[in-house]
Amino acid sequence: MTPLATHLWEQLLAEDRQWLRALARQAGPRARVALVGGAVRDAFLGYAPLDLDVVAEGAHVETLARASGLPVLFHPAFQNATVTLPDGRNADLVRARRETYPVAGQNPLPHPGTLEDDLRRRDFAVNALALLIGPDSELTLLDEMNGLSELEARVLRPLHPRSFHEDASRLVRGARLAARLGFAADPELLRQVPDALAMAARTPRLWVELKLLLSEARPGAAARKLEEWGAGELLPGVEWLQGLDTLQDAGQPVSPQLYAAAALHAAADPVPLAEQLGLGDRPAALLTRALSDTYFPDGTPERVLRGLLRPDAPVPLTGRDVLAMGVPPGHAVGEALAHLARLRQEGQIHSREEEQAALQKYLEADRH
Template identity: 55%
Template sequence: MALVGGAVRDALLGLAPIDLDIVLVGGDVESLARQSGLPFLFHPAYQNATLTLPDGRAADLVSARIERYPQAGASPLPHSGTLSQDVLRRDFSLNALALVIGEATGGQTKPELHDPVGGLADLLNRELRPLHSDSLTDDASRLIRGARLAARLELSASPQLLAQVPSALAVAAQTPRLDAELRLMLSEPRPSQVMERLESWGAAVLLPAGAPRVLAALDALPQRPSDAVYAAGFLSSVADQHMADQHAWQDRLALGPRPAALLRRAMDHEYVSPDSAEATLRGVLRPDAYIPLTGKDVLNLGVPAGPQVGKALARLSGLRQAGRVSSREAEEAELLSHLATLPK
């Protein structure tokens, strides 16, 4: 049995592993999952078992396997294999590290680092190297995944990675998993840094032209906005892209309706709470936007309580939509001017 991939990589860097990938060699995953007494969920179609840990992290128990790609961008076909074959199916060398749990004298468990491709050296050198000469062509989504890793762990791209970028871009449209990686990019600590990596690698074509600028502005805020705000910011950048519209990107990335709704509210002229997600996004997309007058404001300006407040607010909303007011001061002036025409 071995702990494989990102958990080993992160532990060697002194980081808390996010998810645990456990590879079982020469055993039955379903039997082991049952014998463990833990609430594993077995998936017959994939011959793996998953467990949600108390802290929310996930553990994935799977048999050692090899994978073959029938064609570029297609899902791989798995076959039983050894631990060495299993790590060789990984994407990057620093994800091909395994901590093998063996038996030492006296019955003490002795972990041993398995590093068949020099992943530890690449990790120490902070270099991201594809495992094979066709790694990114087999699965172009690895290009996005690599940029996410490079941004999060401050890795440089190896010459081998940069050499594979053109061939990966050629098959990107045939790789449905690429969109899932783009969605995950929006959950990274600093999404614009992922985009910067892609741009520097010559892969900017995978992104809407305006997205890096919008996401960089969100990254620069004192507190990281929610993923929904980043998704809405991403959608805001595709309006000028002739090859796709907001609905197409929303569907491609499976963002759901909330980001688009958030974007609409951020771009309109109505009042939103200053501490809301809409206000955060509005401040980035429309830095000249102002807070419209509220019901309390119009009362203080002399509008009588009752139906007149609603009418005053509706009038101001119409003026904003028509572009006739562009500041609180202009709204106040218009309202006072209108009040002066009303019968006393």
């Protein structure tokens, strides 16, 4: 048992270690059970892994998953079991497999394989480490693809020359990881960028990953990576997305919807982009409201987006402004605001000064 394997193991939640130990014991000495992918990567980097992917070789996955007594959703085609852990998180238990791509861009076909095959089929070396858990809980780190040294160097390298051609979504996954973890692109990644772009339209998973990018902690930084790598065409509006990152850094919460709306604003043709990303109607509707002259209070998504996209947009007068101009509290305030809204809609007032002048005129007319 190496100190590193033990160290990685100790990053896991105690209840997750207990579940994994039980799985390995249940699988027995002829099988191999390993924690793989992002969980091992994150443990190495010092983040507590919460999202567990487990590979089993030489065991019957469904039986193994059900032995814990936890709720299981089993997908026979992929020999993949989703187990709901006691605290509600989902963990994936999958049969070790090789993959072939009969049609590049489409889902691969799974074939039974060894644990090593399963590591070789993955996206990046840093995601291809396995922490083996023996039947007596002995731990071994399996580094089939040189992932450790690349984790230390903080680089992302695809595992073979046709990686991005077969699965172009890896380009977007790479940008998400690079921005989130501060990793750099290996020259081999950059060499494969054109392959991914050529396949993008035929790779539904790429658009799923791009939508996930909008839910990263700092989507603007991830979009910037895509641009730096020569793939800026996948997501327009990097400057605005980065502007939203800056607002978030300053403590303003920004939802994925808001990021999506900003990207749509930058798109030459927003309708197909919204469709490809599966955004639904809400980001487009948010964008329309943000670009309108309707009043929205400070801190609302409409106002945040308007401040970004139309920094010179006049800020309409509010009830407080109307009170400050001497209107008594009560229905008169609402009437004055309604009057201003009407003028705004008719295009008669275009600035804060014009709003004030129009209100002054309205109040004077009222007095006479």
